[in-house]
């Protein structure tokens with residue numbers, strides 16, 4: 001069964017229509033890359049699914065059911081900016097997070113922060129961008145959710161650490177949870193993507209398994225992306 005089904009989503013800000021009939025399905029155990037140029041509506045779509053924005057039209061279903069407030073913890077959302085209070089020390093920020101999301105695995109949080117060498121004694125606002133991104137992502141991944149929405153994760157993380165985290169992310173996939181992530185780092189993310197969604201002007205221009213894109217077009221997902229969006233070409 002699909003974890004998520006989005007159908008005919010419309011969202012405008014004033015007279016600017018950002019999502020224009022956006023439809024998408026997310027199956028179980030999949031990592032799906034949401035790709036598209038700046039302003040295509042990727043963050044807006046993720047925020048609608050996370051329940052932070054209300055679309056004017058369309059439906060969003062979780063395992064076939066309309067999402068009720070009590071279902072919200074089943075979706076974990078990572079924003080494109082930090083939500084942890086900057087004035088807190090990392091140790092206290094983790095405790096704060098665990099209070100907010102009690103389903104997170106407490107032991108694993110402490111272990112992972114240690115393992116990733118994120119300095120406990122530093123304030124969140126004094127972390128480097130990459131350290132803050134790592135901290136927020138590893139906190140999010142310790143939550144027990146079915147769908148993880150990641151808005152441009154790991155953009156500020158160095159390439160070696162990024163690769164390591166992506167490897168861990170793949171290893172953590174147990175067939176029950178799914179990840180929908182928006183990114184401009186198409187080349188770096190491609191190895192972990194099961195599927196790619198190309199979003200253009202707030203609608204899905206292409207949704208296919210990464211393997212199929214490579215087989216049909218004879219090039220990588222990144223190359224196909226550059227072809228499609230480079231010249232406003234065809235999918």
Ligand SMILES: Nc1ncnc2c1ncn2[C@@H]1O[C@H](COP(=O)(O)OP(=O)(O)OP(=O)(O)O)[C@@H](O)[C@H]1O
Pocket residue numbers: 013018036037038039040041042043044045
């Ligand atoms: N709260 C808002 N009020 C007004 N306009 C908004 C708001 N949020 C987003 N927009 C506009 O909607 C459009 C889509 O924004 P969105 O952030 O969804 O794009 P994106 O595909 O995630 O872009 P990027 O890749 O640059 O992050 C943009 O033109 C943006 O200015």
